[in-house]
Protein backbone atom coordinates (compact mmCIF):
# COMPACT_ATOMS: atom_id res chain seq x y z
CA UNK A 1 0.00 0.00 0.00
CA UNK A 2 1.32 3.50 -0.77
CA UNK A 3 2.19 5.97 2.01
CA UNK A 4 -0.33 8.67 2.83
CA UNK A 5 1.51 11.93 3.61
CA UNK A 6 0.77 15.65 3.89
CA UNK A 7 1.54 17.79 0.85
CA UNK A 8 4.92 19.60 0.81
CA UNK A 9 5.79 22.53 -1.52
CA UNK A 10 8.21 20.27 -3.47
CA UNK A 11 5.27 18.05 -4.48
CA UNK A 12 3.55 20.77 -6.48
CA UNK A 13 4.80 19.81 -9.96
CA UNK A 14 4.05 16.12 -9.54
CA UNK A 15 0.55 16.91 -8.24
CA UNK A 16 -0.09 19.23 -11.21
CA UNK A 17 0.96 16.45 -13.60
CA UNK A 18 -1.46 14.02 -11.93
CA UNK A 19 -4.22 16.66 -12.03
CA UNK A 20 -3.70 17.03 -15.80
CA UNK A 21 -3.99 13.29 -16.31
CA UNK A 22 -7.16 12.93 -14.22
CA UNK A 23 -9.08 16.14 -15.00
CA UNK A 24 -7.59 17.32 -18.35
CA UNK A 25 -5.50 20.30 -19.43
CA UNK A 26 -8.19 23.01 -19.13
CA UNK A 27 -9.13 22.06 -15.57
CA UNK A 28 -5.45 21.79 -14.65
CA UNK A 29 -4.79 25.31 -15.99
CA UNK A 30 -7.75 26.68 -14.03
CA UNK A 31 -6.55 24.84 -10.92
CA UNK A 32 -3.06 26.39 -11.27
CA UNK A 33 -4.58 29.87 -11.46
CA UNK A 34 -6.55 29.30 -8.25
CA UNK A 35 -4.06 27.21 -6.30
CA UNK A 36 -2.24 29.81 -4.15
CA UNK A 37 -5.47 31.56 -3.27
CA UNK A 38 -7.41 28.37 -2.66
CA UNK A 39 -4.88 26.47 -0.55
CA UNK A 40 -2.13 28.80 0.65
CA UNK A 41 -4.12 31.95 1.39
CA UNK A 42 -7.11 30.33 3.13
CA UNK A 43 -7.34 32.14 6.50
CA UNK A 44 -7.88 28.75 8.19
CA UNK A 45 -4.86 27.05 6.59
CA UNK A 46 -3.01 25.15 9.33
CA UNK A 47 0.45 26.53 10.25
CA UNK A 48 2.13 23.41 8.83
CA UNK A 49 0.72 23.96 5.34
CA UNK A 50 -2.36 23.31 3.18
CA UNK A 51 -4.71 20.55 4.30
CA UNK A 52 -3.86 18.22 1.42
CA UNK A 53 -3.02 14.52 1.64
CA UNK A 54 -1.07 12.62 -0.99
CA UNK A 55 -0.74 8.92 -1.78
CA UNK A 56 2.91 8.34 -2.55
CA UNK A 57 4.57 5.23 -3.92
CA UNK A 58 8.32 5.74 -3.85
CA UNK A 59 8.86 9.01 -5.74
CA UNK A 60 5.52 8.80 -7.55
CA UNK A 61 2.33 10.52 -6.45
CA UNK A 62 -0.69 8.41 -7.34
CA UNK A 63 -3.47 10.15 -5.43
CA UNK A 64 -4.49 13.35 -3.68
CA UNK A 65 -7.19 14.63 -1.38
CA UNK A 66 -7.11 18.45 -1.24
CA UNK A 67 -9.46 20.08 1.26
CA UNK A 68 -10.64 23.53 2.33
CA UNK A 69 -10.51 24.08 6.10
CA UNK A 70 -13.36 26.18 7.51
CA UNK A 71 -14.90 26.88 10.90
CA UNK A 72 -18.31 25.28 11.12
CA UNK A 73 -21.07 26.35 13.46
CA UNK A 74 -23.10 23.31 14.56
CA UNK A 75 -25.94 23.87 17.00
CA UNK A 76 -24.16 26.84 18.56
CA UNK A 77 -20.72 25.18 18.78
CA UNK A 78 -17.85 26.03 16.47
CA UNK A 79 -15.74 23.16 15.16
CA UNK A 80 -12.84 22.72 12.74
CA UNK A 81 -14.20 21.30 9.52
CA UNK A 82 -12.98 20.88 5.95
CA UNK A 83 -14.69 20.67 2.58
CA UNK A 84 -13.28 17.82 0.48
CA UNK A 85 -12.49 19.26 -2.93
CA UNK A 86 -9.96 17.99 -5.43
CA UNK A 87 -9.78 14.26 -4.83
CA UNK A 88 -8.13 12.13 -7.50
CA UNK A 89 -6.48 8.77 -7.99
CA UNK A 90 -4.27 7.93 -10.99
CA UNK A 91 -6.51 6.29 -13.64
CA UNK A 92 -4.64 2.96 -13.60
CA UNK A 93 -4.95 2.79 -9.79
CA UNK A 94 -8.66 3.60 -9.44
CA UNK A 95 -11.12 1.10 -7.92
CA UNK A 96 -8.44 -0.55 -5.82
CA UNK A 97 -9.37 1.02 -2.49
CA UNK A 98 -7.02 4.02 -2.58
CA UNK A 99 -9.81 6.63 -2.72
CA UNK A 100 -11.32 5.13 0.42
CA UNK A 101 -7.98 5.35 2.24
CA UNK A 102 -7.66 9.04 1.29
CA UNK A 103 -11.27 9.80 2.34
CA UNK A 104 -10.69 8.10 5.72
CA UNK A 105 -7.40 9.94 6.31
CA UNK A 106 -9.09 13.31 5.72
CA UNK A 107 -12.06 12.35 7.93
CA UNK A 108 -9.80 11.22 10.81
CA UNK A 109 -8.08 14.62 10.93
CA UNK A 110 -11.07 16.99 10.94
CA UNK A 111 -13.96 17.83 13.26
CA UNK A 112 -16.34 17.54 10.30
CA UNK A 113 -15.77 16.27 6.75
CA UNK A 114 -18.03 17.92 4.18
CA UNK A 115 -18.62 17.41 0.46
CA UNK A 116 -20.59 19.54 -2.00
CA UNK A 117 -21.30 19.22 -5.73
CA UNK A 118 -19.76 15.79 -6.10
CA UNK A 119 -18.72 13.90 -9.20
CA UNK A 120 -20.56 10.65 -9.81
CA UNK A 121 -17.59 8.56 -8.71
CA UNK A 122 -16.92 10.43 -5.48
CA UNK A 123 -20.63 10.57 -4.60
CA UNK A 124 -20.81 6.80 -5.01
CA UNK A 125 -17.77 6.36 -2.83
CA UNK A 126 -19.32 8.59 -0.13
CA UNK A 127 -22.47 6.44 -0.34
CA UNK A 128 -20.46 3.23 -0.16
CA UNK A 129 -18.71 4.57 2.95
CA UNK A 130 -22.10 5.57 4.42
CA UNK A 131 -21.41 9.28 4.83
CA UNK A 132 -24.61 11.03 5.97
CA UNK A 133 -26.38 12.36 2.87
CA UNK A 134 -27.97 15.79 3.48
CA UNK A 135 -28.56 16.83 -0.08
CA UNK A 136 -29.05 17.75 -2.77
CA UNK A 137 -29.12 21.49 -2.02
CA UNK A 138 -32.33 22.78 -3.66
CA UNK A 139 -31.90 24.97 -6.74
CA UNK A 140 -34.14 27.96 -7.50
CA UNK A 141 -34.62 29.93 -10.72
CA UNK A 142 -36.44 33.20 -11.29
CA UNK A 143 -37.30 33.88 -14.95
CA UNK A 144 -36.84 37.48 -16.10
CA UNK A 145 -37.37 37.20 -19.84
CA UNK A 146 -39.06 34.87 -22.27
CA UNK A 147 -35.67 33.40 -23.13
CA UNK A 148 -35.50 31.92 -19.62
CA UNK A 149 -37.88 29.13 -20.67
CA UNK A 150 -36.13 28.13 -23.88
CA UNK A 151 -35.23 24.47 -24.20
CA UNK A 152 -32.60 23.24 -26.68
CA UNK A 153 -34.62 20.07 -27.32
CA UNK A 154 -37.69 22.01 -28.54
CA UNK A 155 -38.16 23.21 -32.10
CA UNK A 156 -38.11 26.95 -32.91
CA UNK A 157 -41.91 26.88 -33.31
CA UNK A 158 -42.49 25.25 -29.93
CA UNK A 159 -40.06 27.65 -28.26
CA UNK A 160 -41.88 30.62 -29.82
CA UNK A 161 -45.26 29.29 -28.78
CA UNK A 162 -44.16 28.71 -25.19
CA UNK A 163 -42.64 32.22 -25.13
CA UNK A 164 -45.87 33.82 -26.35
CA UNK A 165 -48.09 31.86 -23.94
CA UNK A 166 -45.93 32.50 -20.88
CA UNK A 167 -45.16 36.17 -21.50
CA UNK A 168 -47.92 37.59 -19.23
CA UNK A 169 -46.86 35.22 -16.45
CA UNK A 170 -43.15 36.14 -16.83
CA UNK A 171 -44.07 39.84 -16.67
CA UNK A 172 -45.99 39.24 -13.46
CA UNK A 173 -43.21 37.21 -11.81
CA UNK A 174 -40.44 39.59 -12.93
CA UNK A 175 -42.19 42.85 -12.05
CA UNK A 176 -40.22 45.38 -10.02
CA UNK A 177 -41.08 45.46 -6.33
CA UNK A 178 -40.15 48.12 -3.78
CA UNK A 179 -37.04 47.83 -1.62
CA UNK A 180 -37.06 48.59 2.10
CA UNK A 181 -33.65 49.83 3.22
CA UNK A 182 -30.33 51.15 2.08
CA UNK A 183 -28.38 48.80 -0.21
CA UNK A 184 -24.96 49.61 -1.71
CA UNK A 185 -22.07 47.70 -3.20
CA UNK A 186 -18.75 47.25 -1.38
CA UNK A 187 -15.23 46.01 -2.18
CA UNK A 188 -14.22 45.05 1.35
CA UNK A 189 -15.90 43.24 4.25
CA UNK A 190 -15.17 45.12 7.48
CA UNK A 191 -15.61 44.08 11.13
CA UNK A 192 -19.33 44.78 10.99
CA UNK A 193 -19.71 41.58 8.95
CA UNK A 194 -18.08 39.56 11.71
CA UNK A 195 -20.55 41.09 14.17
CA UNK A 196 -23.41 40.21 11.81
CA UNK A 197 -22.16 36.61 11.74
CA UNK A 198 -21.90 36.50 15.55
CA UNK A 199 -25.47 37.77 15.84
CA UNK A 200 -27.08 35.39 13.35
CA UNK A 201 -24.95 32.22 13.78
CA UNK A 202 -27.11 30.82 16.65
CA UNK A 203 -30.12 30.73 14.30
CA UNK A 204 -28.45 28.09 12.10
CA UNK A 205 -28.05 24.45 13.15
CA UNK A 206 -25.29 24.19 10.53
CA UNK A 207 -23.38 26.93 8.68
CA UNK A 208 -19.80 27.76 7.76
CA UNK A 209 -18.52 30.75 9.75
CA UNK A 210 -18.91 33.77 7.48
CA UNK A 211 -16.73 36.34 9.23
CA UNK A 212 -14.90 39.23 7.56
CA UNK A 213 -11.62 37.31 7.09
CA UNK A 214 -13.38 34.40 5.39
CA UNK A 215 -15.57 36.64 3.23
CA UNK A 216 -12.67 38.81 2.02
CA UNK A 217 -10.70 35.72 1.08
CA UNK A 218 -13.63 33.98 -0.58
CA UNK A 219 -15.29 36.83 -2.48
CA UNK A 220 -12.79 39.69 -2.81
CA UNK A 221 -9.44 37.94 -3.27
CA UNK A 222 -10.58 35.08 -5.53
CA UNK A 223 -8.44 35.30 -8.70
CA UNK A 224 -10.70 33.34 -11.06
CA UNK A 225 -14.02 35.24 -10.82
CA UNK A 226 -15.15 38.74 -10.00
CA UNK A 227 -18.08 39.04 -7.65
CA UNK A 228 -20.34 41.94 -6.85
CA UNK A 229 -21.21 42.33 -3.20
CA UNK A 230 -24.22 44.32 -2.03
CA UNK A 231 -24.80 45.16 1.60
CA UNK A 232 -27.99 46.12 3.40
CA UNK A 233 -27.39 48.74 6.07
CA UNK A 234 -29.64 49.90 8.88
CA UNK A 235 -28.54 52.69 11.25
CA UNK A 236 -24.92 52.29 10.14
CA UNK A 237 -24.87 48.59 10.94
CA UNK A 238 -24.89 45.68 8.50
CA UNK A 239 -28.16 43.74 8.37
CA UNK A 240 -27.16 41.45 5.49
CA UNK A 241 -25.16 40.96 2.32
CA UNK A 242 -25.53 39.19 -1.01
CA UNK A 243 -22.78 38.04 -3.39
CA UNK A 244 -23.61 37.55 -7.09
CA UNK A 245 -22.23 37.61 -10.60
CA UNK A 246 -23.53 37.55 -14.17
CA UNK A 247 -22.45 35.01 -16.74
CA UNK A 248 -23.23 33.81 -20.23
CA UNK A 249 -24.41 30.22 -20.46
CA UNK A 250 -25.18 28.33 -23.69
CA UNK A 251 -28.93 28.90 -23.15
CA UNK A 252 -28.75 32.57 -22.19
CA UNK A 253 -27.50 35.09 -19.71
CA UNK A 254 -27.77 34.22 -16.02
CA UNK A 255 -27.24 36.08 -12.78
CA UNK A 256 -26.16 33.67 -10.06
CA UNK A 257 -26.62 34.44 -6.40
CA UNK A 258 -23.55 32.84 -4.90
CA UNK A 259 -23.94 33.58 -1.20
CA UNK A 260 -25.80 35.72 1.31
CA UNK A 261 -26.31 36.22 5.00
CA UNK A 262 -29.10 37.87 6.96
CA UNK A 263 -31.06 36.82 10.02
CA UNK A 264 -33.50 34.21 8.66
CA UNK A 265 -36.36 35.92 10.51
CA UNK A 266 -35.48 39.31 8.98
CA UNK A 267 -37.87 38.78 6.07
CA UNK A 268 -37.77 42.40 4.93
CA UNK A 269 -33.95 42.27 4.92
CA UNK A 270 -33.56 39.21 2.70
CA UNK A 271 -36.42 40.30 0.40
CA UNK A 272 -34.74 43.68 -0.04
CA UNK A 273 -31.45 42.02 -1.01
CA UNK A 274 -33.31 39.81 -3.50
CA UNK A 275 -35.01 42.87 -5.01
CA UNK A 276 -31.64 44.55 -5.37
CA UNK A 277 -30.38 41.51 -7.29
CA UNK A 278 -33.54 41.63 -9.47
CA UNK A 279 -32.63 45.16 -10.52
CA UNK A 280 -28.99 44.30 -11.11
CA UNK A 281 -29.90 41.23 -13.14
CA UNK A 282 -32.24 43.26 -15.32
CA UNK A 283 -29.59 45.94 -15.82
CA UNK A 284 -27.16 43.19 -16.89
CA UNK A 285 -29.72 41.82 -19.39
CA UNK A 286 -29.99 38.47 -17.65
CA UNK A 287 -32.72 36.06 -18.69
CA UNK A 288 -32.93 34.50 -15.24
CA UNK A 289 -31.50 34.44 -11.73
CA UNK A 290 -30.33 31.22 -10.06
CA UNK A 291 -29.69 30.45 -6.40
CA UNK A 292 -29.10 27.37 -4.23
CA UNK A 293 -30.60 27.39 -0.72
CA UNK A 294 -31.05 24.74 1.97
CA UNK A 295 -32.57 26.84 4.78
CA UNK A 296 -36.38 26.57 4.79
CA UNK A 297 -36.84 30.23 5.75
CA UNK A 298 -34.72 31.46 2.85
CA UNK A 299 -36.38 28.98 0.47
CA UNK A 300 -39.79 30.34 1.40
CA UNK A 301 -38.70 33.93 0.74
CA UNK A 302 -37.13 32.96 -2.59
CA UNK A 303 -40.47 31.47 -3.65
CA UNK A 304 -42.27 34.56 -2.44
CA UNK A 305 -39.92 36.57 -4.68
CA UNK A 306 -40.84 34.69 -7.86
CA UNK A 307 -38.30 31.85 -7.75
CA UNK A 308 -39.24 28.29 -8.74
CA UNK A 309 -37.64 25.05 -7.63
CA UNK A 310 -35.79 23.25 -10.42
CA UNK A 311 -33.88 19.97 -10.34
CA UNK A 312 -30.65 20.28 -8.38
CA UNK A 313 -27.47 18.37 -9.09
CA UNK A 314 -25.60 19.84 -6.13
CA UNK A 315 -25.15 16.77 -3.91
CA UNK A 316 -24.21 17.44 -0.32
CA UNK A 317 -22.76 15.13 2.32
CA UNK A 318 -21.65 16.04 5.84
CA UNK A 319 -20.17 13.99 8.67
CA UNK A 320 -19.71 15.67 12.04
CA UNK A 321 -17.04 13.98 14.15
CA UNK A 322 -16.36 16.54 16.90
CA UNK A 323 -19.84 16.33 18.44
CA UNK A 324 -22.01 13.28 19.05
CA UNK A 325 -25.19 13.74 17.03
CA UNK A 326 -28.12 11.42 16.37
CA UNK A 327 -28.69 10.38 12.74
CA UNK A 328 -31.92 12.47 12.83
CA UNK A 329 -29.70 15.58 12.82
CA UNK A 330 -28.79 14.96 9.18
CA UNK A 331 -32.40 14.53 8.11
CA UNK A 332 -33.57 17.87 9.56
CA UNK A 333 -31.75 20.40 7.39
CA UNK A 334 -34.38 23.16 7.46
CA UNK A 335 -32.17 25.42 9.57
CA UNK A 336 -28.90 24.65 7.73
CA UNK A 337 -27.44 27.48 5.68
CA UNK A 338 -25.64 26.13 2.60
CA UNK A 339 -25.26 28.01 -0.70
CA UNK A 340 -23.37 27.80 -3.99
CA UNK A 341 -20.64 29.88 -2.32
CA UNK A 342 -19.78 27.01 0.03
CA UNK A 343 -16.81 24.77 -0.72
CA UNK A 344 -15.31 25.61 -4.13
CA UNK A 345 -18.51 25.13 -6.11
CA UNK A 346 -18.37 28.38 -8.01
CA UNK A 347 -15.28 27.96 -10.15
Ligand SMILES: CC(C)(COP(=O)(O)OP(=O)(O)OC[C@H]1O[C@@H](n2cnc3c(N)ncnc32)[C@H](O)[C@@H]1OP(=O)(O)O)[C@@H](O)C(=O)NCCC(=O)NCCS
Pocket residue numbers: 022085086087088089090093094095096097098099100101117118119120121122124125128
Ligand atom coordinates in the same frame (compact mmCIF):
# COMPACT_ATOMS: atom_id res chain seq x y z
C1 LIG B 1 -13.29 9.46 -6.92
C2 LIG B 1 -11.96 8.70 -6.88
C3 LIG B 1 -10.92 9.55 -6.18
C4 LIG B 1 -12.17 7.41 -6.08
O1 LIG B 1 -10.93 6.73 -5.94
P1 LIG B 1 -10.80 5.15 -6.10
O2 LIG B 1 -9.43 4.79 -5.66
O3 LIG B 1 -11.23 4.73 -7.44
O4 LIG B 1 -11.88 4.66 -5.03
P2 LIG B 1 -11.95 3.27 -4.23
O5 LIG B 1 -11.30 2.18 -5.04
O6 LIG B 1 -11.47 3.44 -2.85
O7 LIG B 1 -13.52 3.07 -4.14
C5 LIG B 1 -14.20 2.60 -5.22
C6 LIG B 1 -15.65 3.01 -5.08
O8 LIG B 1 -15.80 4.37 -5.47
C7 LIG B 1 -16.93 4.52 -6.33
N1 LIG B 1 -16.41 4.74 -7.69
C8 LIG B 1 -15.12 5.01 -8.01
N2 LIG B 1 -15.01 5.24 -9.34
C9 LIG B 1 -16.23 5.09 -9.86
C10 LIG B 1 -16.76 5.21 -11.16
N3 LIG B 1 -15.99 5.49 -12.22
N4 LIG B 1 -18.09 5.01 -11.34
C11 LIG B 1 -18.87 4.72 -10.29
N5 LIG B 1 -18.42 4.58 -9.03
C12 LIG B 1 -17.11 4.78 -8.80
C13 LIG B 1 -17.66 3.19 -6.24
O9 LIG B 1 -18.49 3.24 -5.11
C14 LIG B 1 -16.52 2.24 -6.00
O10 LIG B 1 -16.93 1.05 -5.36
P3 LIG B 1 -16.96 -0.31 -6.21
O11 LIG B 1 -15.64 -0.41 -6.91
O12 LIG B 1 -17.20 -1.35 -5.17
O13 LIG B 1 -18.10 -0.12 -7.15
C15 LIG B 1 -11.48 8.31 -8.29
O14 LIG B 1 -12.50 7.56 -8.92
C16 LIG B 1 -11.12 9.46 -9.20
O15 LIG B 1 -9.98 9.94 -9.19
N6 LIG B 1 -12.10 9.90 -10.03
C17 LIG B 1 -11.88 10.95 -11.01
C18 LIG B 1 -11.77 12.30 -10.37
C19 LIG B 1 -13.03 12.71 -9.65
O16 LIG B 1 -14.14 12.52 -10.09
N7 LIG B 1 -12.83 13.32 -8.46
C20 LIG B 1 -13.91 13.78 -7.62
C21 LIG B 1 -14.12 15.26 -7.78
S1 LIG B 1 -15.52 15.76 -6.75
